[in-house]
Amino acid sequence: MDVRKEIVEELLKHEILVEPEVVDYIIEKGGLNYVPSFIELHKNSSFVSISSIKPPKIENKPKEKSDMTKPEAYEYDWDFKVLIDPGNIQSSGKVDDFRALFLDRYKRLSKYVRRNMQMRGATEIANMERGEVKIIGLVDDVRYTSRGSLSFYLEDPTGRVKCIAPQGEFLLNDEVIGVIGKYNEESNLIYVNEIVRPGFRKINKGRVTEEQIGAVIISDVHIGSKMFLQKNWEKFLDWLKSGKNGAEIVKYLIIGGDLVDGIGIYPNQEEELEILDIYKQYEALASYIQELPDYIKVIMIPGNHDLVRNAEPQPPLPSDVRALFNGNVEFLSNPTLFSLHGYKFLLYHGAAINDLVELIPGMNYEKIGSIMRNMLEMRHLYPPYGGKVPIAPLKRDFLAIDLVPDVFVTGHVHAFTYEKYKDVHIINASCWQAQTKYQKMMNFNPVPGKVALINFHTDEVKVLSF
Known part of the structure; x- marks a missing residue:
């Protein structure tokens, strides 16, 4: 049809x-x-x-400009496409839903493992024979032995087998991986020589656009908090409205969640709130967004402080909240994959980072870029089920990274990171909130007011401070 x-x-x-x-x-x-x-x-x-x-095409010059020169971005149309977005999909939470989720993950990611040259000839667990084997499956029951080796089970739709890997390896439960090793039929055990993750090869295929336009990337605005950095935020908005000093190319503003501080997110939060009504918090944000020039499209996703469910993937903001904003705003899910002028953006708030800091050996909050690189190599934002971040059991695993992005954005941790990995721009976006009592107790100093500006014409990222 x-x-x-x-x-x-x-x-x-x-x-x-x-x-x-x-x-x-x-x-x-x-x-x-x-x-x-x-x-x-x-x-x-x-x-x-x-x-x-x-909105219709803009024909008049932006009211924000005081002279006759129009910003470069004013001259071009938006080119925005949603590629993968869960929307408001619901789940019954039955056992069959969980089975469908993990089967989809296995099917979706095993094909990328199989593409690795060293995994050619991989067989199913049920068809293994004594000697060298190559199999692909979901990881389960990861443990470290007394000698420091890695013990785990690997499962595929045909069976389950125990594996022992040498020291120095790490795995997360529910990852999809391939293993190469020797199979002992009597003990039903594989002695692993090599672990192969889905990974990716990224080749720059000339994604530079003809247009001199770009996007600014921020996160964690936390409007409603007493620690909201209003002066820094308004300085940033004034820069956007000026159409000068780099702002002339800004066609899009991307916000990676925690748009407001929310209500009841943690004990005694009301003591740190300037605005006690969550709808008033969103009204304040909508008022700020309304000030932006008409040619700037705003793309936003929710985070764990927003008015959506905690389980990921999180749906877009509810319709009564969306109604507060003007027509230039796109409300997407967390996570989401979209394109701007051919650039693919993977936007994820990043609640899983807190867990991954603890689960991946050698990680800390100074190494967010490394955590994001691991996500890309696993081709999954958060494999382990049953951790601190609840997962909604949908029939499709929307946390799997099906398409490798050109730009991978997270937020959540109130830090800032920019690096490039295999031609992917990796950005852990900054916040607009000063240190909270909880952060002070944890001896964590946020890095607020940083903005990543990506130029689609030059494929360059500049970091600005406000």
Whole structure:
């Protein structure tokens, strides 16, 4: 069936009529994958016009400019596409849902392990024979022996086998890996010589755009907190509105979650709140966003302080919150994958980082870039089920990294990191909140007011301080 027809039929099931241009818009945003989000957003509307969801092209100069020179970004249209986004998918939480999640993870990531040359000829566990074997599976029951070796089980749809790897290796439960080793049939044990992760090879295929435009990347605004750095934030907004000193290329503002400080996130939080009503917190943020020039599109996801479920993936902000913002804002899930002018962005708030700091040997909060590199090599944002971050058992594993991004962004830890790894820009985005009582107790000093500015024309990232 034609995609346009399928979209229209899905909308009609919910008694929503749309202009033909709206169907084009839905296809731009991800086609049938975007339809559930569109229906949720417009469930109270019987007719949706293109003018109600997509602002017209800007023809007048921005009111923020006091002279006749228009910022470079003003001259170009937006080129924004949602590639992978969970939307507001729900789960029953039954055993079958968990089984489906892990089976999807295995199928999705095992193909990348198999692409490694050393894994050619890999067999299923049920078909192993004595001697050298190559198998791919999900890791379970990771332990260290008294001699420092790594003991774990590997599972695939056909069976389960115990493995022993030498010192110096590390694994996380529920990773998908390949192993090369010698199989002892009597003990049903593999002595591992090599562990192969899904990994990736990234080749710069000339993603530099003709347009002199780009995006600024921030996270963890925490509006509503007494520690919200209002002066720094307003200085940043003034820079964006000026259209000068680098701001002239800014076409997009990307915010990586914890948009507000929330309510009841931790004990006695109200003592540190300037705004006690979470909707008032979002109203304050919407008011700030409203000040931005019309040509800047804002893309935001939720974090653990926002008004969504804790379990990941987290859905976009609810419709009553979205209604507070203007038409230039895109509300996506956590995590999400989207493209801007051909640049693929993987945007993840990063709650899993706290766990991974403890689970990956040698990691600390000074090595967030290394943790993000490990995520890319595992091709998963947070493999272990049952950790501090709850996982929603959906039929698809949206925490798996199916498409390697050009830009990988996290936030959450109130630090700042920028580095490049295999041609991927890795950014742990900064915050807009001063040190909290909890951070002081943990002897953690945040790094606020840092902004990453990526230029799509030069493929360069500049770090600005406010």
